[in-house]
Amino acid sequence: MAACSSIPDFALQVVKKADRITVLSGAGMSAESGLPTFRDAQTGLWERFDAAALATPEAWNRDPEFVWSWYMWRHHLVRATAPHAGHLAVAQWEHSADVTIVTQNVDDLHERAGSSHVHHLHGSLFHFRCAQCSFAYSDEVDDSEPHESPRRPPRCQRCGGLIRPGVVWFGEMLPSEPWEAGVQAVDSCDVLVVVGTSGLVYPAAGLPQIAHEKGIPTIEINPDETPLSRECTVSLRMSAATALPILARSR
Ligand code: BV8
Ligand code: ZN
Numbered sequence: 001m002a003a004c005s006s007i008p009d010f011a012l013q014v015v016k017k018a019d020r021i022t023v024l025s026g027a028g029m030s031a032e033s034g035l036p037t038f039r040d041a042q043t044g045l046w047e048r049f050d051a052a053a054l055a056t057p058e059a060w061n062r063d064p065e066f067v068w069s070w071y072m073w074r075h076h077l078v079r080a081t082a083p084h085a086g087h088l089a090v091a092q093w094e095h096s097a098d099v100t101i102v103t104q105n106v107d108d109l110h111e112r113a114g115s116s117h118v119h120h121l122h123g124s125l126f127h128f129r130c131a132q133c134s135f136a137y138s139d140e141v142d143d144s145e146p147h148e149s150p151r152r153p154p155r156c157q158r159c160g161g162l163i164r165p166g167v168v169w170f171g172e173m174l175p176s177e178p179w180e181a182g183v184q185a186v187d188s189c190d191v192l193v194v195v196g197t198s199g200l201v202y203p204a205a206g207l208p209q210i211a212h213e214k215g216i217p218t219i220e221i222n223p224d225e226t227p228l229s230r231e232c233t234v235s236l237r238m239s240a241a242t243a244l245p246i247l248a249r250s251r
Helices: 010-018 029-031 055-064 064-079 087-095 176-187 204-216 238-247
Strands: 003-006 020-025 098-105 118-120 123-130 162-167 189-194 218-220 234-236
Touching: 010 189, 010 218, 010 234, 010 238, 020 176, 020 204, 029 087, 029 238, 064 123, 064 162, 087 098, 087 238, 098 176, 118 176, 118 218, 176 204, 176 234, 189 204, 189 238, 204 218
Parallel strands: 003 234, 020 098, 020 189, 098 118, 189 218, 218 234
Antiparallel strands: 123 162
């Protein structure tokens, strides 16, 4: 694996020739839109907590208002921001290639950039359901500022249970449809672009291995080295908003 701070011609050629491009994205993909990654320290009410501790059924059962408020803060942050040049470049690719996005992110920035095939392995901040009976909740949620004090989750119209965010918490199984679509997209692509993920959370972090074993070229985009870097064909020490538009222009 070569770590490069500029894009080697080999990578440009691989992307140029590819008919089927799969993008595996993580929190770093949305960092340049101002969204904190899971590595970044929390702020405000949640500054003393690490994200992985908050994104658990245990934290919810212990204090649902505290966790619900965290998700309303993140919901507000995502609605207040916009996709960056990297999201737009990936959406642009759809004009000349069959592009599938497999994301660990619960934001909707890929879709807002115009990408049409997006599989959310870890759910979405914009879906809600009852924590007790799983009945889908489609009413408005209040994510208004200030986010200084905990707020109560809404109640389920069917059983009166608390409404929870439609995300996958640590210790919870991934929804099968996006997972199977993700495995299929990695297994059948001509090039896999792995962008903005630390490669620490499973089973998502195991996806590049599938491409590696099939000899499918993999291009990592991450300012830092990760456990995935050595498996990747090329590892670009660049940011998502810088590298993706350059790769997109190669087509
Ligand atoms: C499960 C939704 C069955 C909620 C999330 C095998 C081995 C070890 C552990 C396990 C294993 N199998 C299962 C586990 C347990 C666990 C796990 O993986 N734990 C880890 C921490 C060790 N996995 C699970 O629990 C999964 N469920 O396996 O169920 C089961 C259950 C129990 C036991 C066995 C089997 C569920 C995992 C999903 C949890 N939900 N999100 C929410 O968002 O609130 S995970 C969440 O954290 C994100 O979705 C994302 O997946 C993860 C954060 O990772 P990244 O996205 O990679 O982001 P991160 O902040 O870490 O890194 C950012 C990267 O970007 C950095 O590298 C940085 O350098 C880079 N970067 C920064 N800026 C930029 C950039 N890159 C490019 N451009 C930039 N500008
Ligand atoms: Zn219910």
